[in-house]
Amino acid sequence: PFSARGLSSRHVQVDLPDDPAELKRLLLETRDELERLKLTLEVVGTTDLDAGILNRTGILESLERGRRWLSRRGDVYGLLVTRFPTLRPLDSTDPDDLEIIQHLAATVGAGVREVDEVGRIDELTFAATLQDLKPGTITVVANRVGELMRKTVMSMPDIGHFRIGAVEVLNAGHTSGTILQAALRMAEQAALDSHVIGQL
Numbered sequence: 723p724f725s726a727r728g729l730s731s732r733h734v735q736v737d738l739p740d741d742p743a744e745l746k747r748l749l750l751e752t753r754d755e756l757e758r759l760k761l762t763l764e765v766v767g768t769t770d771l772d773a774g775i776l777n778r779t780g781i782l783e784s785l786e787r788g789r790r791w792l793s794r795r796g797d798v799y800g801l802l803v804t805r806f807p808t809l810r811p812l813d814s815t816d817p818d819d820l821e822i823i824q825h826l827a828a829t830v831g832a833g834v835r836e837v838d839e840v841g842r843i844d845e846l847t848f849a850a851t852l853q854d855l856k857p858g859t860i861t862v863v864a865n866r867v868g869e870l871m872r873k874t875v876m877s878m879p880d881i882g883h884f885r886i887g888a889v890e891v892l893n894a895g896h897t898s899g900t901i902l903q904a905a906l907r908m909a910e911q912a913a914l915d916s917h918v919i920g921q922l
Contacts, residue, residue, distance in 0.1 A: 772814035773823045776841025776849075784839045784851040785898035791853070793894035800852040800860045800890045802867060803843065803905045804830055807914075808882030811845035822881070829874045833867035847906070860890040864917040872915060885909045886917035896922045 739745050768780030776784065781801075788799030806826075812819040826848055831840045834850045843849050852863060864886055871884045887908030889901055901922060908918040 770814055770842055772820055773827060773842060775827045776839055778841070778843050781839070781841040781843060781849050781851060782898040782902065784841075785901055788851060788853055788891065789894050789896070789898065792891065797853070798855045798857055798890060798892055800855050800863075800888060801849060801901050801905045802830075802834070802852060802860070802863060802886060802888040803847055803849045803902075803909050804867065804871060805847045805885045805887075805906070805909045806881060806883070807846070807885060809846055809880075813845070814842075822878075825878070826874070826881070829870050830867055833870045834863060843902070843906075847909075849902075849905070855890060857890070857892070860888050861919055864888045864919055868915070868917050875915070883914040885912040885914065887912060888917060888919045890919070890921045892921055 739748070768776060768783055770777045785799075785801060788797070791797040792799060804826075812823050814820050814823055823842065827840050827842065830848050830850050834840065834852060837853050839851045839853075841849050841851075850863075850867075852860065868884075868886055871886070875881050875884065887905040887910070889905045889908065891901055904920060904922055908920055912918040
């Protein structure tokens with residue numbers, strides 16, 4: 723046994739079956755379990771499990787997929803963020819807050835297409851990655867999400883106000899982080915209950 727600084731390791735003996743067929747079966751079973759764990763880790767790493775939408779990492783990965791498509795096929799893509807500057811931070815582990823989160827995510831989702839992905843950047847910011855855009859159509863998307871948000875704010879006054887920032891990406895050289903920061907800056911520049919749109 724090896725020991726250092728009071729730590730020691732123990733030899734663990736594992737009894738393996740003598741039958742090669744059984745050993746192979748155990749090996750395949752272990753590989754299957756590792757694949758399941760890997761898939762679970764990938765999902766957990768990109769999803770807000772309480773709200774069932776992408777988290778910040780998931781949004782950044784979705785933007786990276788868009789960058790690859792732009793690089794390969796020239797598909798324009800974009801990012802739309804909606805911030806709620808007067809709303810208290812929402813905690814997805816709180817049932818009441820979770821209901822608000824799900825409602826706001828559904829509102830953003832209703833304004834985009836099924837191929838687009840909705841997520842949450844932080845407690846006050848929702849986002850949608852917009853795939854395969856026709857140049858200029860991001861304005862239509864921002865207008866549609868804004869109109870839906872105005873209706874939501876009227877029906878849920880505690881939400882307060884929103885600001886939308888949207889970025890149409892025409893150059894595959896921009897990183898996902900750069901795109902996200904640009905969209906957040908545009909949201910900060912937007913008037914209350916309105917949007918600012920830009921291009922990269």
